[in-house]
Every structure is written in C-alpha cells, then in structure tokens.
Amino acid sequence: MTVPTITLNDGLQIPQFGLGVWQVSTDDIEPAVGKALEVGYRHIDTAAMYGNEEGVGRAIAQSGIARDELWVTTKLNNNAHGFEESQQALKDSLGKLGLDHVDLYLIHWPLPARNDYVDTWKGLVELQKQGLTRSIGVSNFQPDHLDAIIAATGVTPSVNQVEIHPTFTQTALVAKHQELGVHTEAWSPLGQAEDLRNETVTQLADKLGKTPAQVILRWHLQKGYIVFPKSVTPSRIEENFQIFDFELTGDDVAAIDALDEGNRIGPDPDQFN
Structure with missing residues (x-):
C-alpha cells in the first residue's frame, strides 16, 4: 500500500502515516520498528525524551x-x-x-514559564541551515507561542505536533495552523x-467492517493530519497500516467531529513547565 504524503511549507514531502514510539521500552523498540518497516511504514517518530533513539x-x-x-x-529534550x-x-x-x-526536528514542549522557546527556535533554524535536520517544527x-517564534525569526514551523483525537479535536488550534501554513501532527490519536x-x-467500525482504531486513524487522514499510532504488537502494527483501502463519508467524518468534549489527556502546554 502507498502511504499518502503531505507537502510541508518548506517544500518537503512527509509520509502522512507512521509509527510512534512513545513509551516503547528498550526491549521492544527494535522489533516494533523492524516490524513496522517490514509492513511498509517509512515514517518513525521518536524523541530524546523517550530514551529509545x-x-x-x-x-x-x-x-x-x-x-x-x-x-x-526526533525531538529536543526539555533540559536542552x-x-x-x-x-x-x-x-x-x-x-x-x-x-x-x-528529516524533522521538533521543540518537544514550549515550557512557557522558562520563556526561552524563542531562543530555542533560533537554534533549530541554525540546525536546519547546517543540514543536520531537513525540516524544523x-x-x-x-x-501565542507560534506567533512569538515566527515574529522573532520570520521562520514558520513546518508542523505542530499536538494532542488530537475524537474527543479532543482542538478545532481552534487547527484553524490557527491553517492560517499560518503549519501542518497538524496528532499525538495520542x-x-x-x-x-x-x-x-x-x-x-461506524461495525458498518465498515473495520476496527475502531482503523476508523479513527482514517478520520485523522481525511482531516489532513499527520498521524503515527504507537504499538509494539506485531498484529496491531499491521492492522493500523490497513487504512488505505476505505474512506469515511462526509457524514461519518462529521459524526466523529461531533464527539469533541474537550477531553485533554496529556499535560496542558500553557501549564507544563
């Protein structure tokens, strides 16, 4: 199966679907990534914080x-x-x-109380100039964090990777991304x-003969998000990849959109320092 790509604001094409490895242990990381690459994944999302690079x-x-x-x-650790x-x-x-x-280097968290994310962004701009990362985000x-770094450097992030899932759709933030030309990546999809x-x-899963996970991942794709579910189970890694042979109708997408209830699971970026 061919994974669709998205053209970022710097002209690079990123696979829209990949494997996330948050909380994947040292014992599981090699077989999980190896299985994903065998299945056809070509996009791996890790971070210094994960300890599994x-x-x-x-x-x-x-x-x-x-x-x-x-x-x-990969992503910059909060201590750097x-x-x-x-x-x-x-x-x-x-x-x-x-x-x-x-291919892509991200500031993992803004840590607003420290008020150094603008200088950090300037560091990523320099790293891109050096060719150590092709794209930055x-x-x-x-x-307000996005506005600050763009105003200071004139460089717009290629992506903002944020928590998005059916019960936490972040509609206003996604609209801001579209206004700026920033692509949305969804963690905890x-x-x-x-x-x-x-x-x-x-x-919907019963109607389509798909699993609930496949339905939600398909929703992310049709919303235009870049998405990378995490799994260490070989059958689940393979199952998650089988989302390119069906489509949700407009009504299906709208029904999932309507599930939003502000259900943030991870930390609030305005408070996490």
Whole structure:
C-alpha cells in the first residue's frame, strides 16, 4: 500500500502515516520498528525524551532500507532549551540514531514559564541551515507561542505536533495552523485507547467492517493530519497500516467531529513547565 504524503511549507514531502514510539521500552523498540518497516511504514517518530533513539537507529540500520526512503523525526529534550544547548542536543540524538541528519526536528514542549522557546527556535533554524535536520517544527505549541517564534525569526514551523483525537479535536488550534501554513501532527490519536470504546466509533467500525482504531486513524487522514499510532504488537502494527483501502463519508467524518468534549489527556502546554 502507498502511504499518502503531505507537502510541508518548506517544500518537503512527509509520509502522512507512521509509527510512534512513545513509551516503547528498550526491549521492544527494535522489533516494533523492524516490524513496522517490514509492513511498509517509512515514517518513525521518536524523541530524546523517550530514551529509545538508539533502538530506532539499530532497527533502521538492520532494515536495509535506503535512508532517502525513510522519514525520521526526533525531538529536543526539555533540559536542552536554548540556542547553544539545542545545537549539541541534536548532535547527541544523531549519534544515538546513527544518522547524519534527521528529516524533522521538533521543540518537544514550549515550557512557557522558562520563556526561552524563542531562543530555542533560533537554534533549530541554525540546525536546519547546517543540514543536520531537513525540516524544523514544534510540538505542543499554543497560538501565542507560534506567533512569538515566527515574529522573532520570520521562520514558520513546518508542523505542530499536538494532542488530537475524537474527543479532543482542538478545532481552534487547527484553524490557527491553517492560517499560518503549519501542518497538524496528532499525538495520542486514539485518545490512549479511550476513544476506541465510543459508541459512534464502534458503530461506524461495525458498518465498515473495520476496527475502531482503523476508523479513527482514517478520520485523522481525511482531516489532513499527520498521524503515527504507537504499538509494539506485531498484529496491531499491521492492522493500523490497513487504512488505505476505505474512506469515511462526509457524514461519518462529521459524526466523529461531533464527539469533541474537550477531553485533554496529556499535560496542558500553557501549564507544563
């Protein structure tokens, strides 16, 4: 199956679907990434904070897949904010990944009380100029954070990776992304499995002969989001990839849109420091 791509505001094409590896252990990381690459995934999303960049790198090396066929994202750790600190942090991540560049580097959290995310963004701009990352973006940024870094540098993030799932749709933030030309990446796309039990979702799954997870992931794709569910179970990794052979109707998408109830599961970016 061919994974659709999205053209970012810097002209690069990112696979719209990939594998997330948050909370994947050292023991599980290589087999999980290896299985995903075998199935056909070509986009892996990791982070320094996850502590599994080495395993991701080993799985990539063992796969034999050409580097230019893969999209690898990692993220700056919260203890490495600042212009100078960000320079070394990406070099450290590249060493662990065994790569000479990543495709996308993100500021993981804005940490607004520290008020250093603008200098940190300037560091990522420099890293992109050096070729250590092809594209740069942010994660968990709110509209005012986005406005601040763009005003300071004239450089708009290619993506903002934020919590989005059917019961937490972040409509206003997504509208801000569209206004700025920032693409939306969705973390916790299944609501940490809570949204899988929603009656609307299960009824759609029964109607379509798909699983609730496949229905929600298809909703993300049709909303135009970049999405990367996490799993370490080989059958689930394969199942999650089987979402390119069906479509939701406009009414189906609207029914899932209507499930929003402000159900934030992760930290509030305005408060998390």
